[in-house]
Structure formats: C-alpha cells, structure tokens
Amino acid sequence: MRPMRSVRPPSAGSRLVQLACAGLLGLAASLPSQAALFGDDEARKAILELRAKVEANRQAGDNALAELRRKQDEQSANSGRVVLELANQVEALRTELSQLRGQNEQLQRDVTELQRQQKSTLNLIDDRLRSLEPVRVSQDGVDFTVQPREKAEFEAAMSALRAADFDKAADLYGQFMRRYPDSxxxxxxxxxxxxxxxxxxxxxxxxxxxxxxIAKVPNHSRVPEAMLAIANCQQELKDAKAAKRTLEELFKSYPKTEAGIAARDRLARMQ
Known part of the structure; x- marks a missing residue:
C-alpha cells in the first residue's frame, strides 16, 4: 500500500478563488433559463453584471492572497531580523565573556604579583628592623648589647688584624672608638x-x-696582658728601666695571672 499523503488545509486566498469560481459556474448554469425569460439586452446586461461580479470576486481573492503573502513575507523578514539580532547578541555576549575572562586572568596575575611584592616588602622591612635591633654579644667574658652596625664595624677591624693588615686594623679600631666611645x-x-x-x-x-x-677599665681581664705588652714595647724602645718598673708593677698587682708569672720570670732573668 502506498502511504497516504497528508492533506494541507486550503489557505484563505484559495478559498476565495474557489468561491468565485463556484458562483460563476452557478450563474452560467442559470443563463439558459434566464435568457428565455428576458430579452437579448437584458441577458447581455445580466452577463456583464455577472462578469463584473466574478472579476470583483477574483480581484478580491487576488488582493486577499497578495495581502496574505505580504504578511507571510513580513513575518519571515521579521523572523530573520529577530534571528539575526539574537545571533548578534549571542556573539556580543561571547565576546564580552571572553574579554571578562581575559580581564579576570589579568587581575589574578596582578593579585599574584602584588602578593609577591608585598611579601618581598615585608621581608625587606623585617630585615631592616632586625638590622636595627640590638644584639647580645660576649667579649672577653663580658656580655653586653650592641647595634648590628656597631658589631659589624668591630668585626671588620678584627678581620683586618687577622689578615695581618696591621695599619688598616689600627685605623679601623680608632674609627670605631670615635664612633662608639661607650661601646x-x-x-x-x-x-x-x-x-x-x-x-x-x-x-x-x-x-x-x-x-x-688600663685607665678606662682598670678591672678588665686584659689589663695584665696590656701591662706585659707595655713592657715589651719599652724593651723594643731600649728603655730597660721603664720595662723593669712595668714588670715589677705587673707582678705585684697580678701575681697569679699568666702575664704576672711571665713578668716574674723575666725579672729573674734581668738580675
């Protein structure tokens, strides 16, 4: 069996044309009887009127069909414009979304960079604060606090001494004592x-x-060694009497220290 085709309902224009044709056929069928009743003029007049009515009906059907087509075309055009506008809006939204994503990624990079800079700045501030905070040190058995810069300058002088750069070391010690007289x-x-x-x-x-x-810190642990060093300098200057007096004073004041014992032995050799 062949599949049945779906029957589409006639449009408004088609119905109008069908009605006009039906009227024309009906009038044509009644012409013979009317011609018998009326004369030729009247029949001719009736035919003309019928033709006018048919033409008017046909014109009305054509107008209705044209109006229907116009409306359909207008609706199609409007639908096309709507679809185009919607497509443009979708594309604009996609472009805006892409831009927003790009801006968001840039903002995330900016935030990451700002966090890195903030962390670096905080670390720098911490380092500077630590460089300004006093530190606890011990020297020759005595504990005291010094500024980081003060400690660094003293160690620089000690480094020059260890490197046997004696003139530079002596000068650095002098600069240090002028800058930190109460250190x-x-x-x-x-x-x-x-x-x-x-x-x-x-x-x-x-x-x-x-x-x-000796004058500034007479009770310091380095005083006996300083007195022994003075005696050495006096001997190098060929001032034996001064050296002997210094050794005697050293032994008398600090007899149990290593420097005092060394002074005693040297005095014995001078006899």
Whole structure:
C-alpha cells in the first residue's frame, strides 16, 4: 500500500478563488433559463453584471492572497531580523565573556604579583628592623648589647688584624672608638689596637693604646696582658728601666695571672 499523503488545509486566498469560481459556474448554469425569460439586452446586461461580479470576486481573492503573502513575507523578514539580532547578541555576549575572562586572568596575575611584592616588602622591612635591633654579644667574658652596625664595624677591624693588615686594623679600631666611645667593645678595641701598632713597630702609639685601656677599665681581664705588652714595647724602645718598673708593677698587682708569672720570670732573668 502506498502511504497516504497528508492533506494541507486550503489557505484563505484559495478559498476565495474557489468561491468565485463556484458562483460563476452557478450563474452560467442559470443563463439558459434566464435568457428565455428576458430579452437579448437584458441577458447581455445580466452577463456583464455577472462578469463584473466574478472579476470583483477574483480581484478580491487576488488582493486577499497578495495581502496574505505580504504578511507571510513580513513575518519571515521579521523572523530573520529577530534571528539575526539574537545571533548578534549571542556573539556580543561571547565576546564580552571572553574579554571578562581575559580581564579576570589579568587581575589574578596582578593579585599574584602584588602578593609577591608585598611579601618581598615585608621581608625587606623585617630585615631592616632586625638590622636595627640590638644584639647580645660576649667579649672577653663580658656580655653586653650592641647595634648590628656597631658589631659589624668591630668585626671588620678584627678581620683586618687577622689578615695581618696591621695599619688598616689600627685605623679601623680608632674609627670605631670615635664612633662608639661607650661601646662594650671599647676595652677589646684598645687592646687589639695596641697589638696592631706593636706588630707595625709603632711602639709609642701602642703604649698609648694599652695605657688607655688600663685607665678606662682598670678591672678588665686584659689589663695584665696590656701591662706585659707595655713592657715589651719599652724593651723594643731600649728603655730597660721603664720595662723593669712595668714588670715589677705587673707582678705585684697580678701575681697569679699568666702575664704576672711571665713578668716574674723575666725579672729573674734581668738580675
């Protein structure tokens, strides 16, 4: 069996044409009987009127069909414009979404960079604060606090002394004591400055450093060694009497220290 075709309902224009044709056929069928009743003029007149009615009906059907087609075309055009507008809006939304995603990614990168910079800044601030905070140190059995820069400058002088750069070391110790006259490092700076000068054969300046230590900090543990070093400088200056007096004073004041014992032995050899 062949499949049945679906029957589409006639449009408004088609119905109008069908009605006009039906009317024309009905009038044509009645012409013979009317022609018999009326004369030729009247029949001719009736035919003309019928033709006019048919033409009017046909024209009305054509107009109705044209209006229907116009409306369909207008609806199609409107639908096309709507679809196009919707497509443009969708594309615009896609473009805006892509831009927003790009901006979001850039913002995330900016936030990450700002966090990195903030962390770096905080670390730098912490380092600077730590560089300004006093530190606890111990020197020659004495504990005290110093500023980080103060500690660094003293260690720089010690480094020059260890490197046997005695003139530079003596100068750095001098600069340190002028900058930090009340430093806890002061006794050590005077003592090691005297040693640096002694190593450079600057015996009189060395004696000045040792005597400054004894005068400023008479109870310091380095005082016996400073007195022994003064005696050494005096011997190098060929001042044996002064050296002997210094050794005698050293042994008398500090007989049980290593420096005092060394002074006793040297005095015995001088007899």
């Amino acid at each position: 806890g490092y002061l006794p050590a700076a005077l003592y090691w400055q005297g040693n640096a000068r002694y190593a450079s054969r600057d015996y009189k300046p060395a004696i000045d450093s040792y005597r400054a230590l």
